[in-house]
Amino acid sequence: MKKVLILIYGIIAYLVFLVSFLYAIGFVGNLFVPKSIDSGAEAPIIHSVLINLALLSLFAIQHSIMARPVFKVWFTKFINPAMERSTYVLLSSLILLLLYWKWQPMTTIVWETEAIASTTLMAVFFSGWFIVFLSTLMISHFELFGLTQIYQNFKNQSLTTPKFQVNWFYKLVRHPIMLGFIIAFWAAPTMTIGRLLFAVVTTAYILVAVKFLEEKDLKKIIGKDYEAYQKRVPMIFPFTKFKK
Template structure:
């Protein structure tokens, strides 16, 4: 019974993730979805600000809180370890759906690019950001990152897979967190920036900077020690502002370390 449940549960959580991720593209860009960052229930500006900040804060607390090793150790006393990641993904999806549903528009314009070629250039840059996000998950271990591999191994009666060694490839040689870099591009590259979109992009950028620098990087140093400290010295965190350096005689890496969350 548990094996069957693990298969169905992990697969369902992954399917929900795919739908929520696709909706996120439309929500941020304002294209192809009924409810996006610039439409919805009309609300006074102060109330919209309070509601939107509360929704963004809820996501930040859920995402960073459940990703911490201490929480995982406590949580896996309740939830089977093989389903912990799928449960994390499901919880994040629920919070995001709530954000999509309850977000209040703040339509006051901040900028609006009128030149058609420039508008399409910004749309293309945003699309590149979303592609970077998804591609970066496959450069590490996409199915492990979203819990599908763990649940399927449980369904097959196999134990947890041994942790992979710390190695990097492709985009991870340019920045340490290309998933987050892709999100930053996708959130900011828009020809029409409203106050609501600016709030969304600004708060999520602040959250990414804090969570990556003070939480995830700390966890990775604790996990990989001097190996990760050397990686920090050689490769920039989020923005490819300098050329990554390599040690003399260093072998080309073949796979990547654990990603966001």
């Protein structure tokens, strides 16, 4: 019964992730959803900036702390290790849903495009999300979002460690998922102050977290193979000279 409950828990966590991911496309792009980045009543600018920064900071803190190996070791003393990734995914997704709900719109326009330029930027916007999705498939989508772990636990199998792989996009950049997010956040046919704040803060967080947290963890876990990979392939932006 316990393994069944863990399996159900992991599936629910994954479904919540799917909702938060799909909603993110509409939220950032002002498409299809009832509450987007530029919709709703506006508050005074200082109030909006503070609320939005607090929401983004909450996500960044949770996302960074729970991803660290030291935290995972401590956390799995209290929960089944098979649930660790699903819990991380679930909490990240719930914080994103909170961000969508409580985000304060700031709709002053920074730039606005029309006709071909607008259509092109929208195509680039969707390509960014497509890169994110494809990049998860190129490594281990189901392990990344906790489904592999709960399935192995359900089948009484030992939890496996994901293998270091350099496939497809990963031959161009070490973190194509993050590249996809950056493309999607900045490819705006109409850029408002609110979306610009979102793009600037999330991009800064991605660059800092990847370079100073995730890359260090990967070097410790993978070792010399990852160090060689760092020297050979750029971190996020393809065809750049600076690899690290």
